[in-house]
Amino acid sequence: MITSRQLLLAIVLAGLGAASWWWNDLLPPKEPPPTPRERRPDYVVEQVEATQMGIDGQVRRHLVTKTLRHYPGDGSSELDEPRLTLYTEEGPPWVASADNGWVSEDGSELRLRGNVIIDRQADASTHAVRIETDALQVRPREEYAETDLPVRLTSGSDWVRSVGLRAWLGEPLRIELQGRTRAQFNIVDDNAE
């Protein structure tokens, strides 16, 4: 048997429900969420050449880029046709180039995109090596680079193809290739062919 108290409670709750529905209907329609402010550079520099030294006064990194656009928001910069020379602790330098790039505010991270080529010159004890891919993430201070895209390594007439690479560019070079990989090494002299 429903007591009078329960009946009264039910009526009050129903009334509240109806009132909130009516109130919600009265509210002005919600404005559309604010469109993110267009990312606009605060300054643009043409024909940039920047050199970074280590604490020992040695040149560590040398960046040349056609255009640099700096963004105040996160302090990062976009680069057109960047070319970075990375001088490792030991061994010959690496030279990375791409169609465009992005560098973080503190320069700890560089993302290269489009026709990415990173070359190491040969020296007395090491072979020239070339790495080609479409996008490469470089952490210059750690002398480290990685991509999860198809990648091709060549050294003389030897080559390695894979998908996904992690490279520790310092001397000695170490590379991990995580995808299905194919490698070819020649036996006879290149010029003997």
Add this chain to the structure above:
Amino acid sequence: ADQDEPIQIEADSVELDEQESTSLYVGNVIVVQGQMSIAADRVLVHHRPDRRPEHITAWGQPVRYRQQPTGDAKENRARALRMEYDVTKEQITLIDQAELLQGNDRFSSDRIVYDRAHAQVKAGASAKGSGRVKITIVPEAK
């Protein structure tokens, strides 16, 4: 000759280590050189300073070796738990549960040394000193 052909290696993942002058191949590894092929789970290549492969070690359950016949040579097949390929000497050493088939002839032992250049079994000594080498030579039908 086959032995002058480039060496091609395919695997699920690879590690190149310049310090050790090695390249390590892991997962469904296939090594091909001319008419020779080796299928293994894991392969380690030692490179000479000029980067040419000098010594190849393959591990598998088992490792499978195959040399397609050229000219009048017979097809050679072999298997073992480990294979060592000395690229310069063109010599393959089959180790542990080693078995070599040359045409219809069969050699089985703990250790078989096979000379690729001359398609000859050079030694079949048993690594464990049991001296048991089993050779089955099937005379060719007249």
